[in-house]
Amino acid sequence: MNSEKNKLTVLEAYTRDVGRGIARIDNETMEKLGLSKGNIMEIKGKRRTVARCLSPLTGSQLVVERMQLEQARKQMHKTHFEEKNNSKTGFDWTGRDPESYKVPFGSIRIDGLTRNNAGIAIGDAVLVKKIQSTIAEKVLVAPLESIPPIDERYLADALESIPMTKGDNVMIPYFGGRLTFQVVDTEPPDDIVIDQKTIFTIMNKNTNSVHIMSSFGYSINHIDSEKLTKLKTDVEQCEKELSAKQDEIKNVTRKMLKENHKMEDIHKFLNSNRNESLISTFQKLLNMYRQYVTELEAATSRK
Secondary structure, eight states: OOTTTTEEEEEEOOGGGTTTTEEEEOHHHHHHTTOOTTOEEEEESSSEEEEEEEOOOOHHHHHHHHHHHHHHHHHOOOOTTSOSSOOTTSOOOTTOOGGGGSOOTTEEEEOHHHHHHHTOOTTOEEEEEEOOOEEOSEEEEEESSOOOOOOTHHHHHHTTTOEEOTTOEEEEEETTEEEEEEEEEEESSSSEEOOTTOEEEEEOTTTOOEEOOSOOOSOOTTOOOHHHHHHHHHHHHHHHHHHHHHHHHHHHHHHHHHTTOOHHHHHHHHTSHHHHHHHHHHHHHHHHHHHHHHHHHHHHHTO
């Protein structure tokens, strides 16, 4: 690999790309590196991470980008991955003509999360190359902060199509904020891309044990008592109710965004009584599943 040809200067990501595992490279550089739109690429700084390669935004997309940025600044929530100070090499979006938002030759636009995963900052140089990836079957993640009870299937939905590798940090939107996890292990153990069939498991930080809330991966060949069967049925019904509530909230939120409702109104909706019932369902699911696992383990020990 020609290290000079593959060396790119890091710039800030477009607002729309934040948290999506996207790297924007100018078309000429993409051609020289043998990259095409949608390819998965390695980004190597102090450590190695992966991202999806995309072309720069068009002129009309840049106009929308600027509007989104102005809205995002009003609603911005800091995370512990936000850089502590503004680098002089950062891209200043304020008062600039949309055409100046393009990706200069020999540069790469990536967000703060990807920069953190690669161990670099704005203005640093990184080495990039095209790589092969596989669809993730299973992913084990550890929360980097205190989290509420959460259906792990939501992670697959929130992270769909995002590339990642072991050791990466990932963030998912959650009730107006974000939850942060670290990828502990993957199956297969390669560079992976998430799809809706990917099974996520969240590691419990306090006990280092693993809670598998939705996969029902335990064999019950000889442990099919009526009580366990009923518990499993109850959990599955609760999961269906939870999925329906999630879909309802997503659909209403998307409709409000499309109709240009104020962010204040959207936040009020996300904190409404309707969503309190969603939290209640989360808790109900967790408690039911804990009972299921306890009974199953007890039955197993009697074998």
